[in-house]
Amino acid sequence: MCALSFVISRYLRALMNLDIKSLLTGEKTDIQLTVRGWVRTFRNNQFIALNDGSTNQNLQVVVDFNWFDDALLKRITTSACISASGKLVASQGKGQQVELIADTIEILGDSDAEKYPLQPKKHSLEFLREKAHLRFRTNTFGSVFRLRNALSYGIHKFFQERDFVYMHSPIVSASDAEGAGEMFRVTTLDISKTPKTEDGNVDFSQDFFGRSTNLTVSGQLEAELAAMALGKVYTFGPTFRAENSNTTRHLAEFWMIEPEVAFNELKENADLAEEMLKYVIRYAMEKHADDIDFLDARLADEEKQKPLQERQEFSLKEKLNFVLDNDFERITYTEAIKILLDSPAYKKKKFQYDVKWGIDMQSEHERYLVEKHFKKPVIVTNYPKAIKAFYMREDEGCEPGFETVAAMDILAPGIGEIVGGSQREERLDRLEQRMKEMHIPTEEMFWYLDLRRFGTCKHAGFGLGFERLVQFVTGMGNIRDVIPFPRTPKNCEF
RNA sequence: UCCUCCUUAGCUCAGUUGGUUAGAGCACAUGACUGUUAAUCAUGGGGUCCCCCGUUCAAGUCGGGGAGGGGGAGCCA
Numbered sequence: 380m381c382a383l384s385f386v387i388s389r390y391l392r393a394l395m396n397l398d399i400k401s402l403l404t405g406e407k408t409d410i411q412l413t414v415r416g417w418v419r420t421f422r423n424n425q426f427i428a429l430n431d432g433s434t435n436q437n438l439q440v441v442v443d444f445n446w447f448d449d450a451l452l453k454r455i456t457t458s459a460c461i462s463a464s465g466k467l468v469a470s471q472g473k474g475q476q477v478e479l480i481a482d483t484i485e486i487l488g489d490s491d492a493e494k495y496p497l498q499p500k501k502h503s504l505e506f507l508r509e510k511a512h513l514r515f516r517t518n519t520f521g522s523v524f525r526l527r528n529a530l531s532y533g534i535h536k537f538f539q540e541r542d543f544v545y546m547h548s549p550i551v552s553a554s555d556a557e558g559a560g561e562m563f564r565v566t567t568l569d570i571s572k573t574p575k576t577e578d579g580n581v582d583f584s585q586d587f588f589g590r591s592t593n594l595t596v597s598g599q600l601e602a603e604l605a606a607m608a609l610g611k612v613y614t615f616g617p618t619f620r621a622e623n624s625n626t627t628r629h630l631a632e633f634w635m636i637e638p639e640v641a642f643n644e645l646k647e648n649a650d651l652a653e654e655m656l657k658y659v660i661r662y663a664m665e666k667h668a669d670d671i672d673f674l675d676a677r678l679a680d681e682e683k684q685k686p687l688q689e690r691q692e693f694s695l696k697e698k699l700n701f702v703l704d705n706d707f708e709r710i711t712y713t714e715a716i717k718i719l720l721d722s723p724a725y726k727k728k729k730f731q732y733d734v735k736w737g738i739d740m741q742s743e744h745e746r747y748l749v750e751k752h753f754k755k756p757v758i759v760t761n762y763p764k765a766i767k768a769f770y771m772r773e774d775e776g777c778e779p780g781f782e783t784v785a786a787m788d789i790l791a792p793g794i795g796e797i798v799g800g801s802q803r804e805e806r807l808d809r810l811e812q813r814m815k816e817m818h819i820p821t822e823e824m825f826w827y828l829d830l831r832r833f834g835t836c837k838h839a840g841f842g843l844g845f846e847r848l849v850q851f852v853t854g855m856g857n858i859r860d861v862i863p864f865p866r867t868p869k870n871c872e873f
Numbered sequence: 874u875c876c877u878c879c880u881u882a883g884c885u886c887a888g889u890u891g892g893u894u895a896g897a898g899c900a901c902a903u904g905a906c907u908g909u910u911a912a913u914c915a916u917g918g919g920g921u922c923c924c925c926c927g928u929u930c931a932a933g934u935c936g937g938g939g940a941g942g943g944g945g946a947g948c949c950a
Contacts (some may be wrong), residue, residue: 844950
């Protein structure tokens with residue numbers, strides 16, 4: 380008897396575990412089952428639009444109000460969590476293939492309709508940002524976060540299929556020499572009365588780690604160490620920058636993917652980045668075609684509100700397909716500058732900032748190259764040495780005054796820099812000299828230099844800003860809308 | 874950090890040259906209806922007009938300061 384009930388309960392659970400996405404295919408009908416989810420709307424005292432997060436499509440649960448207690452029906456409010464059991468049948472109505480004729484409904488979690496802040500209508504993204512704990516329950520954020528997940532998995536899948544080793548780089552870092560930006564201090568000292576050294580500075584020898592520590596701004600240097608033994612590695616973890624950046628493209632806490640490959644040179648590095656981007660975009664689009672469709676329509680709707688000249692040339696889907704179907708444009712920095720100097724925009728003095736060889740290109744320049752000139756992702760390589768990081772490999776045979784390094788940035792339409800990478804300087808003497816020039820303490824970085832002392836080799840890698848990738852794929856304009864709980868200057872709610 | 878715009882009901886927004894009791898749609902409540910698709914119809918409740926100071930007989934409206942938010946720039950991924 381016990382065994383029988385066990386088998387029955389297993390069978391029932393198998394039925395119960397069907398999510399709404401799979402039920403809506405219409406492959407299974409005339410079966411008895413239970414669904415659980417959150418009420419989106421309750422129309423006509425008769426039709427519940429039930430959502431369980433598996434898709435933006437709702438399952439229509441049909442209620443015969445003559446059979447149910449009025450008190451129960453009153454509790455079926457927007458965002459209430461319910462369990463509904465009944466028979467899944469072909470729908471009599473037009474809007475959906477199947478519907479569930481409810482025998483029993485259980486309220487799992489009430490939702491006071493008067494107090495619940497979200498309505499079955501379009502809300503502004505700004506408003507939802509202030510309700511970040513509830514915005515998962517909207518179609519837009521449902522789609523965004525399912526796609527974020529698919530992109531995340533797609534990245535692991537891409538690297539794992541190519542036998543890369545996933546490496547966890549440290550979150551707490553003692554190095555403040557990475558030069559990637561302002562850092563958040565990590566300390567257990569009582570900040571209201573910090574211990575002081577004789578010369579009046581904070582005595583970090585009494586701190587938890589016995590030295591000054593910060594949150595990581597990059598896992599790259601550590602990834603290089605691993606790549607020099609494991610060959611192909613990647614990191615994928617949180618990254619922290621204490622810059623006072625208030626833009627649609629910056630977060631104080633974000634996730635970054637940093638592959639590092641021994642023996643790779645600049646071109647192979649660019650190949651890897653392009654292949655990876657195409658792979659993960661394709662994966663996410665195939666996995667969640669319906670979410671892409673939803674966001675595509677959403678964006679098209681939003682574009683309609685804008686004046687003609689401000690509208691995007693491509694829809695979201697057109698943009699993504701275009702990226703998949705075409706090679707990224709590859710140009711050197713020197714060529715990019717030449718294009719800018721020859722451009723009508725430059726000749727008509729449309730640029731706010733001047734263009735000449737040696738400048739760090741401004742947003743307006745990058746946008747011109749990507750959005751006006753090439754109209755697709757562009758890989759710009761071989762930047763001037765003077766504007767790039769110390770660890771980038773100096774190019775051979777440069778004209779004096781025009782020294783470049785083996786750097787590469789991938790610029791994406793609408794987002795700007797999505798990938799930044801380089802071939803690393805593997806020659807000890809060159810690296811030491813460069814660090815001295817840039818006042819980077821070589822003693823503290825002994826471990827990084829040791830790599831060049833003991834079996835050095837050419838290697839290359841890049842950093843991909845994960846949220847910028849999610850922005851690109853979802854078409855979301857503000858980076859705060861592609862991470863569940865954004866951390867930005869003056870904002871650490873939730 | 875700089876430039877710029879915004880802040881009026883739970884949400885989205887209107888509010889004229891400063892003038893009586895600040896409006897609409899949606900949401901919510903009550904009722905009607907019952908195969909709806911953000912259901913519909915009727916009725917109703919709901920306001921620190923972001924805050925402070927000032928000008929004025931009179932401020933949602935004008936001036937100054939502040940706070941919060943959006944967009945752009947810089948820095949970057």
